[in-house]
Amino acid sequence: MPELPEVENLRMGLAKNILNQKILSVEIGKPKLVSGKGTLRKISTKKKTQFIKGVVGEKFIGVERRAKNLIFKLTHGKILIAHLKMSGQFVYQKKNGQNAIIGGHPIELSETKLPNKHSHIIFKLSNGVLYYNDTRMFGYVLYYSDLKTFEAENHFAMYGVEPLSKEFTPKYFFESLKNKKGRAKGRTGKIKALLMDQKIVTGLGNIYADESLFEAKIRPDRQAMSISSKETTRLHKAIIRIIKRAIKVGGSSVATYRLLDNTRGNYAREHKVYGKDGEKCQNCKKPLTKTIVAGRTTIFCPSCQR
Numbered sequence: 001m002p003e004l005p006e007v008e009n010l011r012m013g014l015a016k017n018i019l020n021q022k023i024l025s026v027e028i029g030k031p032k033l034v035s036g037k038g039t040l041r042k043i044s045t046k047k048k049t050q051f052i053k054g055v056v057g058e059k060f061i062g063v064e065r066r067a068k069n070l071i072f073k074l075t076h077g078k079i080l081i082a083h084l085k086m087s088g089q090f091v092y093q094k095k096n097g098q099n100a101i102i103g104g105h106p107i108e109l110s111e112t113k114l115p116n117k118h119s120h121i122i123f124k125l126s127n128g129v130l131y132y133n134d135t136r137m138f139g140y141v142l143y144y145s146d147l148k149t150f151e152a153e154n155h156f157a158m159y160g161v162e163p164l165s166k167e168f169t170p171k172y173f174f175e176s177l178k179n180k181k182g183r184a185k186g187r188t189g190k191i192k193a194l195l196m197d198q199k200i201v202t203g204l205g206n207i208y209a210d211e212s213l214f215e216a217k218i219r220p221d222r223q224a225m226s227i228s229s230k231e232t233t234r235l236h237k238a239i240i241r242i243i244k245r246a247i248k249v250g251g252s253s254v255a256t257y258r259l260l261d262n263t264r265g266n267y268a269r270e271h272k273v274y275g276k277d278g279e280k281c282q283n284c285k286k287p288l289t290k291t292i293v294a295g296r297t298t299i300f301c302p303s304c305q306r
């Protein structure tokens with residue numbers, strides 16, 4: 001799944017291409033993708049009708065992001081929210097049918113043929129076409145007629161703060177890690193698991209959790225409760241630096257993720273632990289090692305990270 005820097009790059013690419021364009025028509029092949037809320041997908045043809053009726057004739061006036069969700073602002077206060085999940089992809093194709101630009105998970109067909117069998121939502125715009133393709137259909141694009149209806153669903157209630165927001169302070173981070181034990185029953189309480197569960201700080205997945213913990217010299221399998229104030233400050237600083245840097249260079253070159261301009265992200269060149277099991281640690285030259293935290297492969301340096 002793309003992490004924050006990759007979704008942020010997709011957001012920027014979409015904003016550059018679709019803003020101020022009018023939606024001339026929408027085709028929805030799979031009502032499931034526009035039904036329900038959050039991860040609950042109850043197929044509703046009523047939702048499909050509302051979606052189409054609601055957005056046709058409106059213009060895209062903003063593309064925002066919260067955690068890994070994309071929020072499209074339309075004229076008349078209307079809102080679309082999209083999450084790519086495991087296999088979603090946006091493709092914007094200009095009017096001349098060329099220069100298809102792709103953001104999200106790679107779907108081979110999208111490079112040669114559009115629409116294809118995975119193009120489930122198709123927005124015809126004044127200057128081009130925006131496709132939402134999804135092979136496994138865990139993603140979604142939901143329509144809300146106004147901000148109030150959107151907010152009533154509390155879509156983002158489960159998320160913690162954004163790592164680049166001013167709410168993400170060392171104090172907030174430290175207190176959250178300490179409180180976590182009681183609030184998150186049934187969780188392992190390991191620091192990497194808490195970084196990835198989005199409830200304290202959003203946007204970190206496997207790559208950026210491993211990289212941040214390496215930079216902060218903290219073992220990924222440490223109990224979060226045991227992390228000192230000094231260590232928390234180090235981790236806080238590492239998260240911000242790494243997320244900022246990854247956004248700047250276009251995210252990570254993950255095999256299952258592409259950027260909107262069809263290039264691969266460059267942050268992968270700067271990975272120090274992710275995907276480097278058995279390689280030498282860049283600090284101490286001893287071999288990196290592998291463990292499993294929260295069901296995910298986790299690479300770290302047992303000598304630098306304590």
Ligand SMILES: [Zn+2]
Pocket residue numbers: 281282283284285286301302303304305
């Ligand atoms: Zn080391």
